[in-house]
Every structure is written in C-alpha cells, then in structure tokens.
Amino acid sequence: MPEKNVRWERRGSVAWVTLDRPEAGNAMSLELLADLGDAIRHVEADSAVRAVVLTGAGRFFCVGGALDTMHGAEEIGHRIRAMTFHLHAVISSLARMPAPTIAAVNGPAAGAGLSLAIACDFVVAAETARFSSSYAAAGLSSDGGQSWTLPRRVGLNRAREMLLLDRRLTAAEALEWGLVNAVAPAEGLERTATDMAAKLAAGPxxxxxxxxxxxxxxxxxxxxxxxxxxxxxxxxxxxxxxxxxxxxxxxxxxxxxxxxx
Missing domain, CATH: 1.10.12 (Lyase 2-enoyl-coa Hydratase; Chain  A, domain 2)
Known part of the structure; x- marks a missing residue:
C-alpha cells in the first residue's frame, strides 16, 4: 500500500492534519492533494471533532504546487487541472465544516500553500514562517480561493502587492498586515495552536x-x-x-x- 502524504489524528476533540512530505517542502503533488482530501473527509465525518489544526511536517508548511513532477505542456495542463479540482474541494470543505479550523504555519507557505493556510478560520505562525503568493512569478494566476480569501484578510491594495508584485512577508509583517492571528517562537507553535484549538473545541x-x-x-x-x-x-x-x-x-x-x- 502506498505511503500516505498526509496523516491525521484526533487528540481529544481536536483533529490534527499534517502535510507529510517534508523532503519536498510538503509540495502539493496530485497524490498529496488526494490524500489531503481523504483526510479532510474523515475529519468531517467524525462527529467527535470540534476543531481542526492543519500544519506541515519538517521545516516547511507548504511550498505550493509540485510543478517539478510535470513534464511537457500537455501533462502540465492536465495535472494542474486535476490538482486544482482536489485543492478546491479541500478549500470548500474547510469553509463549510462547522468546526473552526486553524493553520499552524511552521515554515514557508507559498502559492497553493498560502491558499490552504488562509482558507482556515485562524492562522498562527512560527517566527520562521514566510508568506508569498508566488503564482505570478511562475506565469500563473492564483487558485485555491486566494483571490477571494487574501483581500478579505489584508485588503485589496495589499492583496495586489502580494499577487501582482510577489510581495513576500515575514511572520511579523504578516501579523501587522492581518494575514495571521498570532506569531509564536518555532518551539512554541504547537502549544499556541493547541491552546487556541482547545478553546474553540469547548465552544458551541x-x-x-x-x-x-x-x-x-x-x-x-x-x-x-x-x-x-x-x-x-x-x-x-x-x-x-x-x-x-x-x-x-x-x-x-x-x-x-x-x-x-
């Protein structure tokens, strides 16, 4: 049986979903996105889950789409369409589920990784986290709902800076801009996310x-x-x-x- 690229566990009433492809910066391959969709469906189906934390294994949260796995214009187009289908299903589920969601951003979040993080209700970031859209730098338009969620978090002008000028933010800048809710030392990120999730899981x-x-x-x-x-x-x-x-x-x-x- 192939090894999963995403793992999830329930700690009490909080589900922890971890992107687990650290050797590749948790880049979103088609396989990772399919595994993420499976994990989110399991979380949604578990009536005991009352809060969700999404994070990445290793030094990165998610560096975006795994474009290096594609070869040739036809394959790139086909795989990007398939990846977008899976990604958008996950984004929709995060928005739709009653349980509040928290992105615990443990490192750089770029491209679709940024989309995934800001689709959550709350974002807590390690001091080592960095945030960038990166789509335009690759000649692409944004996906994962980023053109919808980003202006809602930081305002239209700042969203333009990130989307069109590829403005990259440190964790401190992301906090100042309103992109994230809290910043913690790297070693304290899990505790910060755990405390927030516990408070939400005890709610209505x-x-x-x-x-x-x-x-x-x-x-x-x-x-x-x-x-x-x-x-x-x-x-x-x-x-x-x-x-x-x-x-x-x-x-x-x-x-x-x-x-x-």
Missing amino acids: TAAFGRIKGLLADGETAGLEAQLDREARAMADSVATQDAREGIAAFLEKRAPNFRGS
Missing part, C-alpha cells in the same frame, strides 16, 4: 458553523438579506442544546458546558 460548534456561514455571505449580501439570514440562523440556534446550556449558564453565572450541538 453548531453555532460556530452558522457564524462561519454568515461571515462568508456577509460581504456580498445586502443589509436586508443579511438580516434575514441572521434571523433564520438565530431561530435555528435557539432550538439547540448548546443554546439552552449557554443561556442557563449566563443566568446562573457559571461557565457553560457546550456539547457542540
């Missing part, structure tokens, strides 16, 4: 999923349409066990014990 997962959906729709919806979406989401939320627990805990002045439903 179903409500988190509704909030994620509202945020995704919010920038393109008009106010009246968004108010209608919020009203429907609130009506659904009020009927949940977590809402009953949260309201009771508030009235009783105690910490809530959410079950994720």
